[in-house]
Amino acid sequence: MTTAPFPVRPEPADLPAPLPEPAVAELRLEVVLGALSDPLRMGIVRKLLLESEAFDHPCGWFGLDRPKSSLTHHFKALREAGVTRQRQYGLERRSHVRVADLEARFPGLLRLVADWTPPAA
Amino acid sequence: MTTAPFPVRPEPADLPAPLPEPAVAELRLEVVLGALSDPLRMGIVRKLLLESEAFDHPCGWFGLDRPKSSLTHHFKALREAGVTRQRQYGLERRSHVRVADLEARFPGLLRLVADWTPPAA
Numbered sequence: 001m002t003t004a005p006f007p008v009r010p011e012p013a014d015l016p017a018p019l020p021e022p023a024v025a026e027l028r029l030e031v032v033l034g035a036l037s038d039p040l041r042m043g044i045v046r047k048l049l050l051e052s053e054a055f056d057h058p059c060g061w062f063g064l065d066r067p068k069s070s071l072t073h074h075f076k077a078l079r080e081a082g083v084t085r086q087r088q089y090g091l092e093r094r095s096h097v098r099v100a101d102l103e104a105r106f107p108g109l110l111r112l113v114a115d116w117t118p119p120a121a
Numbered sequence: 122m123t124t125a126p127f128p129v130r131p132e133p134a135d136l137p138a139p140l141p142e143p144a145v146a147e148l149r150l151e152v153v154l155g156a157l158s159d160p161l162r163m164g165i166v167r168k169l170l171l172e173s174e175a176f177d178h179p180c181g182w183f184g185l186d187r188p189k190s191s192l193t194h195h196f197k198a199l200r201e202a203g204v205t206r207q208r209q210y211g212l213e214r215r216s217h218v219r220v221a222d223l224e225a226r227f228p229g230l231l232r233l234v235a236d237w238t239p240p241a242a
Contacts, residue, residue: 029233029237030237030240037151037158107229108233109229112227112229
């Protein structure tokens with residue numbers, strides 16, 4: 001199996017439980033690709049892969065100029081497809097990429113995401 | 122660059138010109154992933170990769186139980202995303218996968234498609 005090409009930060013102690021998500025064996029390629037087919041969501045995953053500064057990040061960290069309700073929808077779509085794991089910290093949800101799970105099931109896919117460039121504005 | 126992991130059949134002589142499609146430099150990962158996020162379309166690409174018996178194939182070859190207008194739509198979506206190349210042979214359009222172009226731009230992606238298994242019915 002391919003080893004993960006992206007740094008995976010050690011889990012902090014006393015993490016909240018993850019919000020509902022598909023198990024690694026339940027990940028479906030067509031569903032994961034659908035989640036990544038939106039440029040905003042692709043950008044979220046790419047930024048998490050390349051620029052993470054902590055174990056997981058709230059939506060405010062991404063600096064996205066979209067209504068909160070829209071961002072909530074996109075982060076949920078990524079989690080429900082199995083691309084990210086989300087945890088509830090008080091009023092805030094934070095996300096990180098399921099690097100090991102995705103590399104195990106779809107080796108090389110995250111490298112393509114990391115190499116992605118946003119469409120010209 | 123990765124070499125193509127799938128057999129590419131030599132071009133027959135006197136091929137009709139391809140129907141309109143993006144150039145290899147114009148291929149967009151998020152668009153290609155969107156085209157592949159539909160199980161029917163993923164199945165079409167996988168079958169072309171693994172079971173091709175000729176240079177390209179008409180939609181009847183796939184044995185898909187869908188209305189002709191729906192199939193026309195899906196084959197067009199694959200072509201417009203740059204996943205397949207379509208040519209008009211008289212009344213019939215035939216498709217093949219742009220293996221070299223996709224491997225050049227998104228190495229490893231077609232391997233994931235070939236390894237895909239359809240969702241349980």
